[in-house]
Amino acid sequence: MGRSSLIFLVAVLRATECAVISKETLGPESCKDYGQEFDRAYSIPGEAAILECPLEMHYLFNTAETAYNITWYDERTGSEITELEQSIMLKKTQVWFYNVSMQQQGKYTCVVRTQSECYKQATELVVTEMTSENCVRPQNGVQGINANVNDLLVCPLRKYLKSVDSPSIQWYKNCELLQEDEKFALNEDILHIRKVNFNDAGFYTCKMTFHLAGVVREMAETIECEVKDEYLKKPQIIKPVNEIIKVERGSSFKKDCVVIVRGNGFPMVNVLWKVLRGSEEECISPNTSHRIHQIPTNESRTEDGFLLVQTLFLSAVWEEDFYLNFTCIASSSRGEPTGQISLVPADGNFFLLLCLLLGSVALLFVMGVLLCTIFKVELALWVRTVFPFLYKTTDGDGKQYDAYIAYPRVLEGSSEKAEIFAMSTLPQVLEGQYGYKLFILGRDGLPGEAVVDVVQDALSRCRRLLLLYTAASLCSPEAQEWAEQQTGLYQALVEDSMSIVLLELEAIRQPLRLPHAVRLLKDKQGALQAWKKRKRWAFSDGKSEDRVTSLQPSARFWREIFTSGAQLCV
Known part of the structure; x- marks a missing residue:
């Protein structure tokens, strides 16, 4: 299979593109046509609008090593778009409309040419009059925030901040300009909402003011904010907490790892046991036929969240299990707390401890004699100086x-x-x-x-x-x-x-x-x-x-x- 065929398959699988590829003539060349992009650009008359070339060029060829150029065409007329037209600017892969009008609504085709290939794909600009009395634009995106916690909204225009000069963003809820206060914290393209409640639902608009071609321009996007009564905090391991447990050799042993997840909604937390053997960490098998295994997680709901219990089980404790670190990990997107246990023999080894103690005393005595012999003069002089x-x-x-x-x-x-x-x-x-x-x-x-x-x-x-x-x-x-x-x-x-x-x-x-x-x-x-x-x-x-x-x-x-x-x- 050739390189062009692979590019073809990648392009076909893209969710935002049409799957039909045909040979059509636009201008003098015959280009590979990837149809029309599903996403559209929305604007209202008098604002600035931006069209981005929908072709993912890095899937088509090596953009770092291959020279290429981009041309835009108006599908209604088939003519090439140039900066000679009024209120239009070409900037890298974008077409900027300074002051968009209803007449500029329609489909536009981006054509990318290399020395040997030609590709094209269409996108659409939708221009609609805003007639809503609550300042809501005709088209808007949807973002969800969680109740009872601090959350945030992200301005969809943030992707254009690096393409313009002197950008600044203002936030509105309905028609009211938002100010920094105890409820809202403004951070340019991010709106922080403290202690979210259901009254915070509604329509939020971020308006970006910037300089383009020496003229001040504006563009805006509206977000429909939905408040969800679902939130989860960082999981907390109640036990074990760095425990040393005495067990009899040959006896069975089990230990519960108890995790609390406070909040509402489905807890996306994975609780599992691991053991550190030497320098390698191994996951404990869930297969109950193994001598060391973990029992499937038991999940139950509490008044303020969820309780998860993952049990470590040893059918028989062997000598090799002593002094190993068994670690319970509660893995989630909000953090990965851990808890450890270590097994030690219940009877201990009194003779070994006694030998270690006597050996330490003997070693200290020998070292003392050697030090006194080597530094006899220094010790005597020190004693004379101090006493x-x-x-x-x-x-x-x-x-x-x-x-x-x-x-x-x-x-x-x-x-x-x-x-x-x-x-x-x-x-x-x-x-x-x-x-x-x-x-x-x-x-x-x-x-x-x-x-x-x-x-x-x-x-x-x-x-x-x-x-x-x-x-x-x-x-x-x-x-x-x-x-x-x-x-x-x-x-x-x-x-x-x-x-x-x-x-x-x-x-x-x-x-x-x-x-x-x-x-x-x-x-x-x-x-x-x-x-x-x-x-x-x-x-x-x-x-x-x-x-x-x-x-x-x-x-x-x-x-x-x-x-x-x-x-x-x-």
Whole structure:
């Protein structure tokens, strides 16, 4: 079957067209004739009238790819209609009559030509005098609205709004112009009527005023409004509402989906059950021979509407039915409310729940241990920061200080780094931020006391020793003599009688020059080499790039101190 034959069949089936197609000559060509359109255009003298070409061209050929032109003919004379005639304008597929008269009433033919084909169809313009005393036009359409609700009327002229310039629409009931008030809401081509009652029935006219060819024109349509005592609200599901239901394995089960539709008239509502299995939603079968099926809807009338009941039935509940979502859907043009149920075992699984609980507790315990192990230092520092009063007394070991800070005093020609770090930076961080108690020789000893006695007594009251040194401060003969003269310090280094941390503030290029006891301890447990992290905790004062100030070191640097052998945070 060829393309032209298919077009022929489509055109024949159109309800608004005649079914007889013949070959007739209109002008020089022979065109396919689709008869006369059933619909007519109505107007009254003095108004504008529009004729639309009745041919559905997109059924006949591809309008986007095929060039075509449209010609109009007056069937009474057989002559072509042109814009040279008075009060007529051709606009795309339309013929506009500016000021229609009784003489222009009649049949008009639209002819569409392509390079290889020609089609034609006739339409009719009916012009009638308006003699009605209530402003009702001779011809009108019918629209129905529902009582007891808000409803609307649509102006039939809305299809011409985009074809004219500066359109405006006014609404009339009989001859009375309607205004915006509590009853009516005007929205150009739509008239909203609030709380419709039977008195709202009658004839409504929408009049469109517009500009055409630089002249103000008018056209109007009348609607016969019928009020129907039929309306339906959005269906409402009374039950189920997201229910979890306990059932015995192997037992039968049924659940009603109860839907209320308030209003009058026939309820166009479809109530059905669905189940979600994995990612796919399945409709429950209405076949009663299936294990899971739904019983046909039971419909009854109530005082204010209708009651619909759709029943879900399981002849035997299997394990696979548990924890699925069974959904009832009330489908209508006004909305689709839903209600869900989920089935769970009635006996439950106490052993499974107990295992889950114990497993959760064990998992939390393991995670807690891991976190405490990994973040032990951070937790201890946080506790010291938040609860500093807990560390103002000893831990029951009789010690008064957390650490003894030892460093060689500034000797002639030695570096000041150890003294600056010991007297400024350490107190700011350990004492000022974390509440540690430090003993610093030269700051905490009493004036006039012998150095040996002070060192011996202070070490006995401290839990650990932090020895600070640089290449210049501990490698000189004077520094070694200083270390050996402090008997308590020397014994702590040699006898390993307390926890000790070595802190190098700069690189030691000649380690053999260190005191023997310091070398042994460094070989045994290593030393914190702060000089490798210098850029994180020191800055230049503009005079010396190596001068250490009281600026707070980075958290990473302090972590190395806290996690060292001294374990200051414990």
